[in-house]
Amino acid sequence: MVSDTGEVLAVDVGGTKLAVGRVDHGGRVVRKLHVPTPRNVDAEGLWRTLLSLVESVVDDRPVAAVGVGCGGPMRWPAGEVSPLNIPAWRRFPLRRRLQERFPDLPVRVHNDAVCLAVGEHWRGAGAGVGGFLGMVVSTGVGGGVVVDGRVVDGLTGNAGHVGHVVVDPHGPPCACGGSGCLEAIASGPAVAAWAQREGWHTAGEVSGRAVAEDAARGHPVAIAALTRSGQALGVAIASVVHLLEIEAVAVGGGLSQAGPLLFGPMQEAFRRHARMPFARDCRIVPAALGQDAGLVGAAALVLAGDRYWSGN
Amino acid sequence: MVSDTGEVLAVDVGGTKLAVGRVDHGGRVVRKLHVPTPRNVDAEGLWRTLLSLVESVVDDRPVAAVGVGCGGPMRWPAGEVSPLNIPAWRRFPLRRRLQERFPDLPVRVHNDAVCLAVGEHWRGAGAGVGGFLGMVVSTGVGGGVVVDGRVVDGLTGNAGHVGHVVVDPHGPPCACGGSGCLEAIASGPAVAAWAQREGWHTAGEVSGRAVAEDAARGHPVAIAALTRSGQALGVAIASVVHLLEIEAVAVGGGLSQAGPLLFGPMQEAFRRHARMPFARDCRIVPAALGQDAGLVGAAALVLAGDRYWSGN
Numbered sequence: 287m288v289s290d291t292g293e294v295l296a297v298d299v300g301g302t303k304l305a306v307g308r309v310d311h312g313g314r315v316v317r318k319l320h321v322p323t324p325r326n327v328d329a330e331g332l333w334r335t336l337l338s339l340v341e342s343v344v345d346d347r348p349v350a351a352v353g354v355g356c357g358g359p360m361r362w363p364a365g366e367v368s369p370l371n372i373p374a375w376r377r378f379p380l381r382r383r384l385q386e387r388f389p390d391l392p393v394r395v396h397n398d399a400v401c402l403a404v405g406e407h408w409r410g411a412g413a414g415v416g417g418f419l420g421m422v423v424s425t426g427v428g429g430g431v432v433v434d435g436r437v438v439d440g441l442t443g444n445a446g447h448v449g450h451v452v453v454d455p456h457g458p459p460c461a462c463g464g465s466g467c468l469e470a471i472a473s474g475p476a477v478a479a480w481a482q483r484e485g486w487h488t489a490g491e492v493s494g495r496a497v498a499e500d501a502a503r504g505h506p507v508a509i510a511a512l513t514r515s516g517q518a519l520g521v522a523i524a525s526v527v528h529l530l531e532i533e534a535v536a537v538g539g540g541l542s543q544a545g546p547l548l549f550g551p552m553q554e555a556f557r558r559h560a561r562m563p564f565a566r567d568c569r570i571v572p573a574a575l576g577q578d579a580g581l582v583g584a585a586a587l588v589l590a591g592d593r594y595w596s597g598n
Numbered sequence: 599m600v601s602d603t604g605e606v607l608a609v610d611v612g613g614t615k616l617a618v619g620r621v622d623h624g625g626r627v628v629r630k631l632h633v634p635t636p637r638n639v640d641a642e643g644l645w646r647t648l649l650s651l652v653e654s655v656v657d658d659r660p661v662a663a664v665g666v667g668c669g670g671p672m673r674w675p676a677g678e679v680s681p682l683n684i685p686a687w688r689r690f691p692l693r694r695r696l697q698e699r700f701p702d703l704p705v706r707v708h709n710d711a712v713c714l715a716v717g718e719h720w721r722g723a724g725a726g727v728g729g730f731l732g733m734v735v736s737t738g739v740g741g742g743v744v745v746d747g748r749v750v751d752g753l754t755g756n757a758g759h760v761g762h763v764v765v766d767p768h769g770p771p772c773a774c775g776g777s778g779c780l781e782a783i784a785s786g787p788a789v790a791a792w793a794q795r796e797g798w799h800t801a802g803e804v805s806g807r808a809v810a811e812d813a814a815r816g817h818p819v820a821i822a823a824l825t826r827s828g829q830a831l832g833v834a835i836a837s838v839v840h841l842l843e844i845e846a847v848a849v850g851g852g853l854s855q856a857g858p859l860l861f862g863p864m865q866e867a868f869r870r871h872a873r874m875p876f877a878r879d880c881r882i883v884p885a886a887l888g889q890d891a892g893l894v895g896a897a898a899l900v901l902a903g904d905r906y907w908s909g910n
Contacts, residue, residue, distance in 0.1 A: 416753055431841060433750050433757075434908065440843020441728055444876040445745075450840035452871055455766060455833050463873030464836070521767050524776070525837060528762035529743060531752020559764055561775030564756040596746065 292350025294588050295343060295388075298580035299323075299336065299356040299380070300398060301371025301425070306339040307578075308349065309585035313409035315578045319343055323372060332374045333383060340387070351588035352384055352393040355401030355580045358428075362443025363597025365395030371425065394587040394595055396439075398580055400446050402538060402573070403430025404437055404594045405583030410574040411536035419532050420573070421448055423519065423548075424494075424539035426461075427469040433530060437594045449473070451522040468522045472515040474541045481511035498544035512544055513551040520555025520570075527556075527565045538573025545572075604662025606900050607655060607700075610892035611635075611648065611668040611692070612710060613683025613737070618651040619890075620661065621897035625721035627890045631655055635684060644686045645695060652699070663900035664696055664705040667713030667892045670740075674755025675909025677707030683737065706899040706907055708751075710892055712758050714850060714885070715742025716749055716906045717895030722886035723848035731844050732885070733760055735831065735860075736806075736851035738773075739781040745842060749906045761785070763834040780834045784827040786853045793823035810856035824856055825863040832867025832882075839868075839877045850885025857884075 293316060298305040300323065307318035319339050324332055357369030365381025381395040396404075403412075403420025407430075412418035418432035427449030431438040438445040449469035450462055457466030458476070470476055474494025481497045486507040488496045501508035523535050542548060553570055560566055575582055586594045605628060610617040612635065619630035631651050636644055669681030677693025693707040708716075715724075715732025719742075724730035730744035739761030743750040750757040761781035762774055769778030770788070782788055786806025793809045798819040800808045813820035835847050854860060865882060872878055887894055898906045 417757070433745055434748075436746075438745050438842055440876070441845055442843065442876050444874070445729070445841065445843040447840040447843075447874070447877075450874070450877075451837040452833050453764070453767060455829070455867075455871075464871040466833075466871070467840075517767070521764050521778075525763040526841060528759040528779075529757065529838060529841070530750055531754065531757040531759075533753055555767075559767075559776040559778070562756070562759070562762070564752070564754050565759075565762075 294351045294353060294585050295340065295349040296581040296584040297336070297340065297352070297354040298398060298401070298584055299354065299367075299369065299372070300580070301357055301369065304336055304339060305581055306336070306343050307581045308343055309581060309589070311589060313582050313585065313589070315581055317343060318581065327374055329374050329378050332372070333378070337387065349391070351391050352388055353584035353587040353589070354380065354384065354393070354395040355398040355584040356380060356395060358397045358399075360395070360397065360443070362396065362439070363394070367395070392588055394591070394597065396587055397428070397430075397443065397446065399428025400430035400437065401583030401587070402579045403432065403446065403583065404586045405575050405579040405581070406536045406538070406573050407432045407437075408586040408590055408594070409582055410579060411571050412534050415534045417530055417532040419448065419523070419526050419535045421519070421535065421537045422539035423472060423474070423515075423537060423541040425474055427473050431530070435593055439596050443597070448522060448526065451525055453518045453521045468518055471518040477511045477515045477541065480514060481507050484510065486511065494541045498541065498547070501544065501547050509547060512547045515541065516548045516551030517555040519548070520552040521559055523552070523556050523570060524559035524565065527560055527568045528562070531564055532568055534569045534571065536571055536573045538579060542572060606663045606665060606897050607652065607661040608893040608896040609648070609652065609664070609666040610710060610713070610896055611666065611679075611681065611684070612892070613669055613681065616648055616651060617893055618648070618655050619893045620655055621893060621901070623901060625894050625897065625901070627893050629655060630893065639686055641686050641690050644684070645690070649699065661703070663703050664700055665896035665899040665901070666692065666696065666705070666707040667710040667896040668692060668707060670709045670711075672707070672709065672755070674708065674751070675706070679707070704900055706903070706909065708896075708899055709740070709755065709758065711740025712742035712749065713895030713899070714891045715744065715758065715895065716898045717887050717891040717893070718848045718850070718885050719744045719749075720898040720902055720906070721894055722891060723883050724846050727846045729842055729844040731760065731835070731838055731847045733831070733847065733849045734851035735784060735786070735827075735849060735853040737786055739785050743842070747905055751908050755909070760834060760838065763837055765830045765833045780830055783830040789823045789827045789853065792826060793819050796822065798823065806853045810853065810859070813856065813859050821859060824859045827853065828860045828863030829867040831860070832864040833871055835864070835868050835882060836871035836877065839872055839880045840874070843876055844880055846881045846883065848883055848885045850891060854884055
């Protein structure tokens with residue numbers, strides 16, 4: 287469906303930014319544009335912003351297919367999106383709109399966290415591995431699962447919700463309605479909220495990033511907050527590895543920039559809980575593709591659809 | 599490889615009993631023999647017992663293939679087994695021995711808990727479902743995972759260790775070396791040990807079964823012990839459903855015979871933690887095949903190998 291030499295259009299729709307790029311068959315982002323996600327616009331205004339980015343990227347030569355990552359939830363594979371962090375779009379028919387613009391091309395839309403995981407598996411930290419977990423630790427905690435070298439979608443595209451693995455049944459309430467979920471403990475906002483309760487103050491924005499910055503400066507409560515997040519991540523990873531014999535885990539997203547202050551406790555908790563030989567051998571590494579992972583994964587939906595797309 | 603009408607030899611090697619049967623293409627057990635697993639024998643003595651059962655089942659007419667479920671751990675797909683509950687076999691070359699006996703037939707060996715899950719997916723409570731979790735709650739807690747209609751093996755056949763999903767990071771130590779694993783809280787021995795600590799006494803054997811019997815008679819500590827086990831099962835199931843968008847879960851094994859006293863708290867904990875619509879819809883049901891699930895699943899390794907066998 288996609289020629290060996292054709293570049294594809296990749297789109298990454300997030301609550302913070304809209305990114306659009308051309309990705310070649312090797313997974314290289316050969317051209318990229320991005321803008322902050324507009325606020326105070328309606329559904330059509332946001333669509334027009336996205337479409338103008340798209341037109342800028344396809345104006346010089348055609349693309350062979352279109353792959354899109356977008357914040358969830360969504361109806362999948364229909365690609366009707368209601369991103370939690372983009373109130374302007376509720377049941378917005380993103381896949382259909384792009385299909386109308388590119389009537390002769392395959393257009394595929396998936397969850398942005400799944401795309402990040404797919405990108406890391408296709409061309410990043412998980413390349414060549416059969417069982418892989420890609421995680422995004424940011425405003426939320428999301429991810430994608432690869433088994434036998436193929437992404438797991440689930441019946442309605444909702445597989446990969448690793449942020450809702452329960453890490454402490456007596457833990458704090460979660461936005462999903464449950465409690466003790468990984469996301470409720472390990473996400474940026476959860477880290478910041480916990481740090482505040484424990485006496486951390488900031489003159490600026492209350493965020494996981496601010497906590498990480500103070501932790502890097504040696505603030506003990508900020509360090510403890512990242513430790514708590516990392517431990518929860520390590521516990522959840524141990525559970526997933528036991529369940530699926532995952533061979534490699536890549537952790538990305540804003541909070542992962544905290545580096546060893548997060549990865550140290552994560553690795554330590556993982557080692558404490560994952561003691562059987564097959565589990566112990568799992569590698570946990572930072573995501574490798576950085577800002578491009580979402581675009582690369584969106585491109586993989588169409589460039590390597592045999593492994594990364596089971597929808598229609 | 600297997601003719602449409604050929605029956606296959608199915609073997610189920612457990613710490614309690616050895617079962618051998620003929621299974622037809624539809625998954626029906628058409629002949630079955632079983633004996634208690636011999637104690638105080640050496641590796642060859644145990645093999646001779648198993649082989650004589652096998653010969654009895656294949657003496658009247660040939661079989662088309664051989665499928666085997668055996669307690670783990672094992673080297674997979676080599677089928678060199680070291681069942682935790684069968685000390686006589688350490689690195690016993692079970693697959694090779696059976697291959698030598700049936701040199702012209704496919705012989706496949708997998709973990710017994712995976713076979714139970716496969717049996718339930720092929721012909722039991724999970725039939726027709728894309729995403730499925732089969733669990734065995736007994737002396738240990740084991741299971742198997744089906745994704746997109748195919749069993750998940752993992753690189754060395756160790757996927758399915760749902761008993762080592764962490765349900766409470768501050769929980770009791772587990773035989774695996776970790777702590778807070780589902781198995782350390784929900785298994786029969788864990789239930790009995792907890793009940794004893796809380797003041798439950800029995801004149802007979804200290805076991806999950808004895809606790810279940812007393813719970814059925816209204817003993818409050820026994821009921822509380824089953825409730826604790828059921829809640830841990832419900833939490834672990836919620837985690838797995840979130841991760842993989844599992845559509846149905848079947849729970850079997852000795853302790854599952856406790857019925858509503860276990861399933862009630864399990865369902866309740868699951869509902870409390872699985873609140874997102876895609877997760878809420880998951881069915882949790884008792885395993886449907888009873889004592890035959892292991893043989894049926896072992897047969898499926900060869901009769902439906904496209905879905906249930908990825909080894910060589």
